[in-house]
Amino acid sequence: MNLQTRIQQHFAASIATKQKTLDLLQEPILQAARLVFDAIRQDGKILSCGNGGSAGDAQHFSSEMLNRFERERRGLPAIALTTDTSTLTSIANDYHYERVFARQIEALGHPGDVLLAISTSGASANVNRAIETAHAKGMRVVALSGKSGGAMKDLLQAGDVELRVPADSTARIQETHLLLIHCICDLVDQLLLADTP
Numbered sequence: 188m189n190l191q192t193r194i195q196q197h198f199a200a201s202i203a204t205k206q207k208t209l210d211l212l213q214e215p216i217l218q219a220a221r222l223v224f225d226a227i228r229q230d231g232k233i234l235s236c237g238n239g240g241s242a243g244d245a246q247h248f249s250s251e252m253l254n255r256f257e258r259e260r261r262g263l264p265a266i267a268l269t270t271d272t273s274t275l276t277s278i279a280n281d282y283h284y285e286r287v288f289a290r291q292i293e294a295l296g297h298p299g300d301v302l303l304a305i306s307t308s309g310a311s312a313n314v315n316r317a318i319e320t321a322h323a324k325g326m327r328v329v330a331l332s333g334k335s336g337g338a339m340k341d342l343l344q345a346g347d348v349e350l351r352v353p354a355d356s357t358a359r360i361q362e363t364h365l366l367l368i369h370c371i372c373d374l375v376d377q378l379l380l381a382d383t384p
């Protein structure tokens with residue numbers, strides 16, 4: 188096995204996935220950023236969730252909102268629902284793992300807030316329950332997914348934005364999700380700058 192060839196294949200596949208995603212999703216990426224920006228401008232907040240690598244992405248996003256992305260600005264309201272192990276373990280223990288995000292949204296979500304729901308397969312039940320609960324709370328959803336879109340794609344409603352990466356490899360989808368998140372952060376900063384008197 189030539190390990191150097193494998194490295195080259197990983198890079199080539201990642202670059203190709205990102206190019207395909209750009210070709211397919213430029214307009215929905217802009218819509219997602221506008222949804223996030225509009226929520227913030229109207230004093231809403233962004234809740235984010237996902238499992239495994241996508242939990243890391245949910246936290247990556249919220250930290251860039253709460254602290255900052257690339258330019259100096261005020262901190263923006265965002266909460267990753269993946270970080271409080273006391274809350275996560277008690278909900279999973281007392282109810283079901285499916286409810287770990289949904290129950291937090293029941294408590295924290297308000298109309299006008301946005302849920303950033305991240306799943307490479309669109310099949311994670313706890314993320315999909317979170318989407319249903321967000322809708323019940325009057326929130327809109329930005330869904331980062333991949334593969335076939337899974338059950339997640341059928342839960343989305345008018346006013347939500349689906350960013351489905353056209354790939355089947357979990358790793359390639361995750362790499363592209365991070366790029367999408369950075370695009371959204373940058374566009375939100377640009378929109379905020381343009382909105383500042």
Ligand SMILES: O=C(CO)[C@@H](O)[C@H](O)[C@H](O)[C@H](O)COP(=O)(O)O
Binds near residue numbers: 240305307361
């Ligand atoms: O990071 C990886 C694989 O690259 C894993 O931790 C992965 O995120 C986990 O298997 C997740 O449970 C997958 O969930 P999902 O993306 O299908 O919703």
Ligand SMILES: [Zn+2]
Binds near residue numbers: 240358361
């Ligand atoms: Zn991973």
